[in-house]
Amino acid sequence: MDQRTEIASMGEFGLIEHLTRNIQFQNASTLLGVGDDGAVIDHLGRQTVVSTDLLMEGIHFDLSYTPLKHLGYKSVVVNLSDIYAMNARPTQILMSIAFSNRFSVEALDEFYAGVYAACEAYDVDLIGGDTSSSQKGFVISVTAIGEVAPDKYVKRSTAKPNDLICVSGELGAAFLGLTLLERERKIFEETGAQPDLEGQAHIVGKLLKPEARKDIIEYLSEAEILPTSMIDLSDGLSSDVLHICKQSQTGCVLYEEKFPFHDDMKNFAYKLQLDPTACALSGGEDYELLFTVAQADYEKIASNPAISIIGYMTPESEGKNIITRAGNKHELIAQGWNHAKS
Amino acid sequence: MDQRTEIASMGEFGLIEHLTRNIQFQNASTLLGVGDDGAVIDHLGRQTVVSTDLLMEGIHFDLSYTPLKHLGYKSVVVNLSDIYAMNARPTQILMSIAFSNRFSVEALDEFYAGVYAACEAYDVDLIGGDTSSSQKGFVISVTAIGEVAPDKYVKRSTAKPNDLICVSGELGAAFLGLTLLERERKIFEETGAQPDLEGQAHIVGKLLKPEARKDIIEYLSEAEILPTSMIDLSDGLSSDVLHICKQSQTGCVLYEEKFPFHDDMKNFAYKLQLDPTACALSGGEDYELLFTVAQADYEKIASNPAISIIGYMTPESEGKNIITRAGNKHELIAQGWNHAKS
Numbered sequence: 135m136d137q138r139t140e141i142a143s144m145g146e147f148g149l150i151e152h153l154t155r156n157i158q159f160q161n162a163s164t165l166l167g168v169g170d171d172g173a174v175i176d177h178l179g180r181q182t183v184v185s186t187d188l189l190m191e192g193i194h195f196d197l198s199y200t201p202l203k204h205l206g207y208k209s210v211v212v213n214l215s216d217i218y219a220m221n222a223r224p225t226q227i228l229m230s231i232a233f234s235n236r237f238s239v240e241a242l243d244e245f246y247a248g249v250y251a252a253c254e255a256y257d258v259d260l261i262g263g264d265t266s267s268s269q270k271g272f273v274i275s276v277t278a279i280g281e282v283a284p285d286k287y288v289k290r291s292t293a294k295p296n297d298l299i300c301v302s303g304e305l306g307a308a309f310l311g312l313t314l315l316e317r318e319r320k321i322f323e324e325t326g327a328q329p330d331l332e333g334q335a336h337i338v339g340k341l342l343k344p345e346a347r348k349d350i351i352e353y354l355s356e357a358e359i360l361p362t363s364m365i366d367l368s369d370g371l372s373s374d375v376l377h378i379c380k381q382s383q384t385g386c387v388l389y390e391e392k393f394p395f396h397d398d399m400k401n402f403a404y405k406l407q408l409d410p411t412a413c414a415l416s417g418g419e420d421y422e423l424l425f426t427v428a429q430a431d432y433e434k435i436a437s438n439p440a441i442s443i444i445g446y447m448t449p450e451s452e453g454k455n456i457i458t459r460a461g462n463k464h465e466l467i468a469q470g471w472n473h474a475k476s
Numbered sequence: 477m478d479q480r481t482e483i484a485s486m487g488e489f490g491l492i493e494h495l496t497r498n499i500q501f502q503n504a505s506t507l508l509g510v511g512d513d514g515a516v517i518d519h520l521g522r523q524t525v526v527s528t529d530l531l532m533e534g535i536h537f538d539l540s541y542t543p544l545k546h547l548g549y550k551s552v553v554v555n556l557s558d559i560y561a562m563n564a565r566p567t568q569i570l571m572s573i574a575f576s577n578r579f580s581v582e583a584l585d586e587f588y589a590g591v592y593a594a595c596e597a598y599d600v601d602l603i604g605g606d607t608s609s610s611q612k613g614f615v616i617s618v619t620a621i622g623e624v625a626p627d628k629y630v631k632r633s634t635a636k637p638n639d640l641i642c643v644s645g646e647l648g649a650a651f652l653g654l655t656l657l658e659r660e661r662k663i664f665e666e667t668g669a670q671p672d673l674e675g676q677a678h679i680v681g682k683l684l685k686p687e688a689r690k691d692i693i694e695y696l697s698e699a700e701i702l703p704t705s706m707i708d709l710s711d712g713l714s715s716d717v718l719h720i721c722k723q724s725q726t727g728c729v730l731y732e733e734k735f736p737f738h739d740d741m742k743n744f745a746y747k748l749q750l751d752p753t754a755c756a757l758s759g760g761e762d763y764e765l766l767f768t769v770a771q772a773d774y775e776k777i778a779s780n781p782a783i784s785i786i787g788y789m790t791p792e793s794e795g796k797n798i799i800t801r802a803g804n805k806h807e808l809i810a811q812g813w814n815h816a817k818s
Contacts, residue, residue, distance in 0.1 A: 139581035149607055152581065153588050164568055164601040173603035175568060175621065177519035188572040188606040188617055226506060226517060230530040230617055239481035239494065246495050259506040261515035264530040265491055268613075275530055275572060275617035279517065 166289065174220070174287050183280040183287060185216035191271035199315045199329070202241055204342045205274075206248025212368065213278035214256050215346040215421045219366035220289075221354070222282035226261045227253065230275040232268035256348060286360065288425070293363035293382035297426035299445040300361075300435055302350045305371060306410055307399040309417020311341030313406065336398040344421045350440065351423075357434045364425035372415040373468040374424050376454060385452040388445035388466065391459050415456075415466075508631065516562070516629050525622040525629060527558035533613040541657045541671070544583055546684045547616075548590025554710065555620035556598050557688040557763045561708035562631075563696070564624035568603045569595070572617040574610035598690060628702065630767070635705035635724035639768035641787040642703075642777055644692045647713055648752055649741040651759020653683030655748065678740040686763045692782065693765075699776045706767035714757040715810040716766050718796060727794040730787035730808065733801050757798075757808075 144152060165181065166174035175182040189209055191197060197205075210227060217224040229249055233242070253260055258278070266273075314337060318329035331338055346366075354361065363382055365374050371388075379386050395410050403410045414420075426447055427435055435441050445456075454466040486494060507523065508516035517524040531551055533539060539547075552569060559566040571591055575584070595602055600620070608615075656679060660671035673680055688708075696703065705724055707716050713730075721728050737752050745752045756762075768789055769777055777783050787798075796808040 137580075137582055140577075142577070144581065149581070149584070153584060153607075154602070156592070159601045164603055166603075173568070173570070175524075175603075177524070182517075182519070182524065184568075184570060184604060184619075184621065186570045186572055186604055186606055186617070186619055188574055188608050188615065190574050190608050190610055190615070192611045193574075193609050226515070226526075228515070228526060228528045228619060230528055232530055232532050232535075232615070235482075235484070238479075239486060239491070240479055242491070242495060250498070259501045260496070261506055261508075261517075262526060262528055264528055265495075266530050266532050267535050268532055269534045270612045271610075273530065273532070273574070273615055275528070277526075277528055277570060277619040279526065 181282050183220045183222040186277040189274040202244040203248035206245040207252045209274045210252035211346045213276045215366040217278050217280035218351045219364050220287045222280035224258045224278050224280040226259045226279040228262040228277040230264040232266040232273040234268050288361050288364040290378050291381035293426040293447050295447050295449045297362050297447045298443050300441050301424050302347045303422045304394045304396045305414035306417045307337045307340035308419040309413050310402050311337035347423045359431045361425035367420040367422045370416045370418045372466050376468050383450050385448040385450050386454050388456040392444040394442040523624050525562045525564040528619040531616040544586040545590035548587040549594045551616045552594035553688045555618045557708040559620050559622035560693045561706050562629045564622035566600045566620050566622040568601045568621040570604040570619040572606040574608040574615040576610050630703050630706040632720050633723035635768040635789050637789050637791045639704050639789045640785050642783050643766050644689045644764045646736045646738045647756035648759045649679045649682035650761040651755050652744050653679035689765045701773045703767035709762040709764045712758045712760045714808050718810050725792050727790040727792050728796050730798040734786040736784040
């Protein structure tokens with residue numbers, strides 16, 4: 135332990151790669167481990183998908199503008215989003231929390247009201263967890279478990295050149311919701327002025343009470359589309375597309391003009407003199423699904439208004455690029471949220 | 477949220493009961509949820525057991541005397557102990573950590589060296605997790621997954637009057653290890669004197685590097701003994717026996733003279749003028765298995781030197797009692813570690 139390497143020099147993903155580089159599985163039932171949205175366990179004709187998130191106060195959420203009920207709801211939803219991103223159906227969760235003595239039972243009840251609301255909305259069972267004291271800060275750890283038909287789980291590593299790149303819903307709104315709430319928090323701290331969230335319910339809602347795209351997974355199943363790769367958008371579009379490219383050993387081309395934006399998101403971005411495209415590429419926490427499909431599935435995908443085709447995969451040698459509205463080609467670089475670096 | 481109930485007024489177990497009182501399951505595959513060592517999920521002929529623990533620096537461990545490698549090992553083992561306490565075989569874990577910037581990569585490598593050593597020792601696969609920054613303190617969240625033959629999982633709620641109460645290994649050593657290390661830490665802080673752990677490797681080892689009783693579960697299987705109830709000893713013998721009594725709606729009689737102690741544990745207790753029996757009843761973190769069996773299994777249990785029969789279950793109306801060496805009868809009260817109250 136004489137050498138000291140700063141964790142910041144590796145970044146979160148580098149650190150995970152570093153810490154897990156020597157794993158060898160012992161159990162035949164372990165089909166897929168670290169490195170995807172969830173792990174996969176075989177159960178003789180049924181497969182289990184597992185995913186976990188650790189959420190820290192001051193890093194992942196700010197209680198000064200996050201209602202506890204919303205926080206409980208979101209804590210569950212972001213985990214379910216990982217299960218859906220494996221093309222699986224979430225069935226159970228475990229919820230652990232640690233809290234300091236500034237929390238009352240009523241405060242925890244508010245938090246759990248959100249947890250149970252999410253369980254009800256997504257038909258999942260809370261089956262366990264742990265509670266603890268904390269010296270400082272509220273800590274939330276959620277593990278979600280889901281099921282998937284044999285070999286129907288979808289990884290990040292199996293996209294092929296020419297596959298279409300698809301995204302559900304809309305991009306960048308959660309990032310702008312965060313920008314707005316952070317701005318209002320600073321104004322409140324400096325002047326005592328009450329937050330002005332007038333007309334911004336949409337972007338604030340996308341940040342504080344996101345939904346997981348259960349509907350998209352159900353549509354893909356009904357339409358008999360098995361994506362060639364999938365990830366949920368938690369770190370920003372560029373970072374998450376690059377995850378798929380890296381793990382699939384492909385390149386990609388994205389078309390800026392195809393990016394789906396909500397009008398409220400675009401208007402607020404322009405008001406702040408921000409580029410909506412940059413918000414989509416670099417902002418995080420959209421919890422939309424990003425996936426690739428074979429060209430043969432074009433008609434089925436194009437007929438669903440909740441899905442946008444934003445580009446296609448290329449051979450790795452062609453690089454990772456975005457074509458702007460003006461027709462210029464730029465290299466895509468990761469600018470997603472990186473909690474370990476911040 | 478006008479009312480304010482202090483969490484301390486409920487205690488950890490009361491809080492969990494309070495927060496989970498309205499759970500209703502949505503999935504036929506959810507066989508058992510909150511309230512035992514692990515939850516149980518059905519998989520058509522195979523059953524999955526899941527358990528999770530959240531470990532907080534300053535609450536559950538003190539890095540001033542806990543080597544990171546030991547901490548990694550123990551974090552895994554305490555979770556596996558929960559899976560064994562369901563009579564299941566652990567197969568996979570998920571490990572999440574949060575750490576402040578005082579941690580180096582080398583420090584995390586030490587921690588993970590312990591994690592992987594435990595995975596190897598117990599044949600489990602690390603299949604996922606999460607990493608995050610922390611504003612203060614090291615946070616560890618582990619979820620363990622195991623498998624069990626259909627309906628062979630053992631709950632806390634199914635002990636019957638006249639069943640024998642059994643415990644594996646020995647009691648109270650981890651508590652004395654903690655007492656010793658806390659004493660030496662204070663001496664070091666006040667005087668700078670190096671810790672004196674001479675001759676105390678056993679009790680310190682039981683605290684810092686506990687093992688889960690895989691061997692006992694394997695023995696029970698080979699001997700074709702299905703315990704009528706089981707729990708792992710994490711909160712102290714009295715607290716954990718009372719969990720079984722409460723959930724099984726029984727009483728119990730324990731015999732002090734039957735409690736298994738290691739000589740090093742007894743000697744150190746006497747040196748500190750502590751009663752070994754009190755250490756066993758109130759100390760925590762033994763990670764031994766406490767279980768009940770039918771009287772018909774007496775011969776099989778008695779022939780295993782790693783198992784002690786320390787009492788028997790009674791009808792609930794007879795209360796929860798301990799018979800001292802002097803032949804006196806005392807009511808058993810919970811004095812286990814209660815993190816939420818401390």
